[in-house]
Amino acid sequence: MTATHTRPADTTKQGWATGLTVFGAVMLFLVGLLDLLRGIMAIAEDDVFVTTPNYIFEFDLTSWGWIHLILGVIAVIVSMGLLRTATWARVTGVAIAVLVILANFLSMPYYPLWSLVMITISGFIIWALCVVERGDLFDLSGERTRRDL
Numbered sequence: 001m002t003a004t005h006t007r008p009a010d011t012t013k014q015g016w017a018t019g020l021t022v023f024g025a026v027m028l029f030l031v032g033l034l035d036l037l038r039g040i041m042a043i044a045e046d047d048v049f050v051t052t053p054n055y056i057f058e059f060d061l062t063s064w065g066w067i068h069l070i071l072g073v074i075a076v077i078v079s080m081g082l083l084r085t086a087t088w089a090r091v092t093g094v095a096i097a098v099l100v101i102l103a104n105f106l107s108m109p110y111y112p113l114w115s116l117v118m119i120t121i122s123g124f125i126i127w128a129l130c131v132v133e134r135g136d137l138f139d140l141s142g143e144r145t146r147r148d149l
Contacts, residue, residue, distance in 0.1 A: 017132040024128035025082035032075025039069025064107045097122040
């Protein structure tokens, strides 16, 4: 006698939860990639950046480049973990998004419009990763992850 195992039907709540997590992962990947490119441009001291005299949080453009490059690399790595719905990736993703917000706020005089765009996207990442409960997620392989299993 063989037992057949049926998977419970997907619920709308679980669909939304998984969708928001995938949204957060893709947006974090995008933010990481763009921050990585911004870091490379700043390290190369590209002429794209604005120079603002007498700014309180004044750093060398190369220093900002390294900060953005490192944040970008970490964000790309964490976004891969988010696609596996790992808890460590959700916590780290929120922390990285907060650091991206701070870095973009502090480097706002060098590239103002882009800093505002990155701050906004990072805010959506934080929202998407914080609004979902862990037990409501489906792994992308289709298996349900539940706290009570």
